Amino acid sequence: MAVVPHEEELATNPIDVEGEDRDEFHIARLAETFMEGEESIQHDVYPESDEDEDENGPPRLTNITRGDGSLYKNQPFYNGIAFKEAVTDYVLMTGCNLKQYRYDKDKIGFKCVGSEKCEWQVYAASLPRDPMWRIRLIKDVHVCIPNGECEMFKVPVIARLFVDKIRDNPDYYLPAKIEEIILENWKISVTRPQCQSARRKALQWIELEYDMQFSRLRDYGAEILDANKDSVVVIDTVTSEDGKELFNRFYVCFDVLRRTWKDSCRPILGVDGCFLKHKIKGQLLVALGRDADNAIYPIAWSVVQVENTENWLWFVQRLKIDLGLNDGDGFIMISDRQKGLIRAVELELPKIEHRMCVRHIYANLKKNHASKKQMKPLIWNLAWSYNEAQFKQRLERIFAYDTVVYDEVMKSNPRRWCRAFYKIGNYCEDVDNNFTESFNKTINKAREKPFVAMLEMVRRLAMIRIAKRLDLAYSHKGICTPYVKKFLAKEHKIAAACKVSSSTNGMFEVRVSGDTHRVSLKKYTCTCMKYQICGIPCEHAYGVILNKKLTPEDYVCQWFRTNMWKRNYAEGIVPQRGARFWPISEGGSVDVPPDPAQTGRKKITKADKKRKKGVNESPTKKQPKQKKRIMHCRVCGSAEHNSRFHKKQNQPQAAQVDPSQGCITEEN
Structure with missing residues (x-):
């Protein structure tokens, strides 16, 4: 002072x-x-004062922390569990063999059993005059030597040590790995069954924690809105007969994602659904876009119980409102041929260009024509036709190959999945929905997690992806994105063989492989139509660029420029807080719904695998084995016994056989 x-x-x-x-x-x-x-300012340190000093030992009030393993007299604890945790930390630090000998409600004690002569002991209690838990007695002297054995290191203790690690990576922390870590870090030997039971108990605690998070689904939605302003979160529930709010649907669209897609991404939407694999069944529906490097850009995702027309209509309505799609004019949607989705798009987005995925079309054809190996290149070459002349030529090849396949192709309406009939100006050549399938594969681990943890993992993956792509965009030095370089590299060989003839008004005539095309670099066009559909010079336009020694990047549309790539990832998702810090929202808790009736083929059970009975076989269940046949005595015909038993019963008595009666009779 x-x-x-x-x-x-x-x-x-x-x-x-x-x-x-x-x-x-x-x-x-x-x-x-x-x-x-004067002392330097320190945070999270309790200030000292004269009245806190105790002549008999350390200060009475200390910062209660876990992990140091220290035990001393009058050490305070908030409850008995905190005292047990402190003793556990002591065991981890010393490796001594301790055992709990007192289990009372307000009194707990541990002693060392490593040796009969070891008198180490610690005792804590909560007294009426001092309700704070404190160590009342401690004998801190060991005469034993640790040998890797510890009786208090039971299943709950192991489970508490590894619960956080198992939550983060359950596939890594298996029983064998837990046993190895305990022996390596703390020199304590445990059995494999103990580790297995501890892991199972930790998973039960984690499951209970996730169930509580699901009941606070509205609070989770409030946290999204608190961290990411102007985002859209919709939680749809239905009321059960007993008044509970059962989960029905969930939808989220972050404001930064929809603004970026509308501002700097091509008007393309890939839509698909995939199954959830945890306790709460359902479908995860996603809507994705394409960035300037032609990579995946997440936009919105939703969880519904069943993939049907009603739920697809609800999801498409949400996208229509949030993305400003209006009637769909000027936009592209790529999806599989899910009937509910097709119907929803027809109702809500009648003018959108809805492309069908060729992978699904070919998969359906393959089911009926599995032996026709040459069908695959014919179908894909038809889809890749850039103009109507190519389309007709390749369609004739399919007709010449197999008329049945040709009829089925025509029933699928190939104008919905062939490039030759795409609208000009959107600069997307995709004929399949591979980028949504790729996204579903990326979140495969997330789909195995509980509901809220799954949503958080999808959000975190999107957030991390945006941050990484931002670094790639700013580290790239070219005028156009790497996708353009790869695109032109495939065309270089044909472009170099092109013979170019100049005309007026910036027009060129290009001859290659017996074909002649008209190219206009000023209008970004070629009669092969590939230039107009892709937005990147085709082999004919690239041949003109090489012939005139021009810069290829100057003739690429604005959607594939590096500046546009940087705009794609200028903003990202704001990180969120954990469940402890979620705000309390209005509305009650959300309960787990019953498992929905999934569409598709019924799962084959053991009962379905039983042998089918024949036509003349009795349909009734057979009687038990003991009632199937009743034994009779062949001597007397009685059902009470057999012949062997009959003879033994009458052996002491003199008896004779009456041939006429066929049984044994006694003498008078």
Whole structure:
């Protein structure tokens, strides 16, 4: 503490202090004394005071933390569980063999059983006059040597040690790995069954925790809106007969994702659904876009119980409102041929260009024509036709190959999945929905997690992806994205063989492989139509660029420029807080719904695999084996016994056989 100088001290000071000089001297001495005693500011440290000091030991009030393994007399704890955790930390630090010998509600004790002569003991209790749990007795002297055995290291203790690690990576922390870590880190030997039971118990705790998070689904939605302003979160529930709010549907669209897609992405939507694999069954529906490098850009996702027309209509309606699709004019949607989705798009987005995925079309054809191996290149080449002349030529090849296949192709309406009939101006050549399938594969691990953990993992993957793609975009030095370089590299060989003839108004005639095409670099067009559909010079336009020694990047549309790529990832999803910090929202808790009736083929059970009975076989169940046949005595015909038993019963008595009666009779 700062001490004010006394007058006696001033009198002995050789400096002459009078009047105002005396006051300045006092101030200087006070400042010097204060600076000598000043300590640096520290956060999260309890300040010390005189009344906290205890002559018999450490301060009475200390910062209760776990992990140091220290135990001392009068050490305080909030409850008995905290005391047990402190003893556990002591065991982890020392490796001593402790055992709990007191289990009362307000009294807990541990002793060392490593040796009969070891008197180490610790005892904590909560007393009426002092309700705070404290260590009342401790004998901190060991005479035993740790040998890797510890009786208190039971299943619950192991489960508490590894519950956080199992939550983060359940596939890595298997029983064998847990056993190895315990022996390596703390030199304590446990059995494999103990680790297996501990892992099972930890998973039960985690499951209970996730169930509580699901009941707070509305609070989770409030946290999304709190961290990411102007986002859209819809939680749809239905009321059961007993008044519970059962989960029905969930939808989220982050504001930054929809704004970025509308501002700097091509008007393309890939839509698909995939199954959830945890306790709460259902379908995860996703809507994805394409960035300037032609990679995946997530937009929105939803969870519904069943993939039917009603739920697809609800999802498409949400996308229509949030993305401003209106009637769909000027936009592209790519999906499989799910009937509910097709119907929903027809109702809500009648003018959208709805492309069918060729992979699903070919898969359906393959079911009926599995032996026709040459069908695959014919179907895909038809889909890749850039103009109507190519389309007709390749369609004739299918007709020449197999008329049955040709009829089925025509029934699928190939104008819905062939490039030759795509609308010009959107610059997307996709004929399949591979990028949504790729996204579903990326989130495969997430789909195995509980509901809220699954949603959080999808959000976190999208957030991390945006951050990584931003680094790639800013580290790229070219005018156009890497996708353009790969695209032109495939065309270089044909482009180099092109013969170019100039015309007026920036027009060129290009001859290659017996074909002739008209190219206009000013209008970004070619009569092969590939340039207009892709937005990147086709082999004919690239041949003109090579012939005139021009810069290829100058003739690529704006959607594939590096500046546009940077705009794709200029903003990202804001990180969110954990469940402990979620805000309390209005509305009650959300309960788990019953498993929905999934569409598709019924799962084959063991009962379905039983042998089918024949036509003349009795349909009734056979009688038990003991009732199937009743034994009779062949001597007397009675059903009470057999012949062997009959003879033994009558052996002591003199008997004779009456041939006429066929049984044994006694003599008179």
